[in-house]
Amino acid sequence: xxxxxxxLKVYCGMIYLFLYLPMGVMMAFxxxxxxxxxxxxxxxxxxxxxxxxxxxxxxxxxTTIELGLxxxxxxxxxxxxxxxxxxxHVRMRGRSAYAGLLNVPMMMPEIxxxxxxxxxxxxxxxxxxxxxxxxxxxxxxxxxxxxxIRARLxxxxxxxxxxxxxxxxxxxxxxxxxxxxxxTGPAILSGALLAFTVSFEDFVTSFFVAGGGIETLPIRIYxxxxxxxxxxxxxxxxxxxxxTLAVLAAYHAVSGGxxxxxx
Numbered sequence: 454x455x456x457x458x459x460x461l462k463v464y465c466g467m468i469y470l471f472l473y474l475p476m477g478v479m480m481a482f483x484x485x486x487x488x489x490x491x492x493x494x495x496x497x498x499x500x501x502x503x504x505x506x507x508x509x510x511x512x513x514x515x516t517t518i519e520l521g522l523x524x525x526x527x528x529x530x531x532x533x534x535x536x537x538x539x540x541x542h543v544r545m546r547g548r549s550a551y552a553g554l555l556n557v558p559m560m561m562p563e564i565x566x567x568x569x570x571x572x573x574x575x576x577x578x579x580x581x582x583x584x585x586x587x588x589x590x591x592x593x594x595x596x597x598x599x600x601x602i603r604a605r606l607x608x609x610x611x612x613x614x615x616x617x618x619x620x621x622x623x624x625x626x627x628x629x630x631x632x633x634x635x636x637t638g639p640a641i642l643s644g645a646l647l648a649f650t651v652s653f654e655d656f657v658t659s660f661f662v663a664g665g666g667i668e669t670l671p672i673r674i675y676x677x678x679x680x681x682x683x684x685x686x687x688x689x690x691x692x693x694x695x696x697t698l699a700v701l702a703a704y705h706a707v708s709g710g711x712x713x714x715x716x
Contacts, residue, residue: 532598581664605640
């Protein structure tokens with residue numbers, strides 16, 4: 454195994470320090486017994502107690518989780534159908550263009566996507582509501598789910614499991630339901646975990662598309678930060694960071710670090 458030069462190790466260490474030191478400071482001050490993040494006055498857990506006692510924050514958290522679950526379910530269902538069509542029907546007209554268009558929302562700047570969706574809804578005279586927010590989340594969650602599932606289906610294409618099942622008397626639907634779907638299960642779950650994480654932390658698109666009275670957790674945190682960063686916000690950010698890391702760790706464990714499930 455090739456050894457890294459000491460200077461390269463120092464360089465990599467400085468990059469990681471630059472990336473993660475602010476997060477470490479934020480987490481540390483969430484346990485600070487002071488109202489302002491200036492001086493350390495002792496260890497406390499009271500900010501976490503106030504966090505979970507905040508009804509508005511908990512309501513926005515429940516809205517965000519509900520939104521993420523619904524958007525993820527729709528994205529995975531549509532992503533499975535799109536991936537199956539792209540992987541199995543290689544002679545489909547416009548296949549390359551269709552595959553490329555699926556990735557556009559993932560590469561497009563969020564502010565452009567949010568303004569574009571809002572403009573479309575206004576021009577179509579569709580009232581902003583929870584369900585328009587769900588559909589907007591499906592737009593940018595779909596590429597993540599499709600990428601993971603399609604990669605898995607492409608890796609299974611050479612095995613001809615479906616052809617073997619149909620040669621033994623199974624219909625195309627039975628071969629898909631009993632053979633392809635179970636084999637694609639890990640990719641479906643990893644795509645769902647990734648899509649949920651993207652939906653959970655979205656702010657820009659939700660800010661433009663959310664209807665009156667609908668407030669997701671990122672929007673609520675943004676409103677709270679207008680009055681200054683308090684330990685309560687640090688506590689929420691710490692909880693979100695731990696939650697996101699847990700979801701990403703689950704995604705890595707499900708995909709097994711294998712490039713077949715990579716986007």
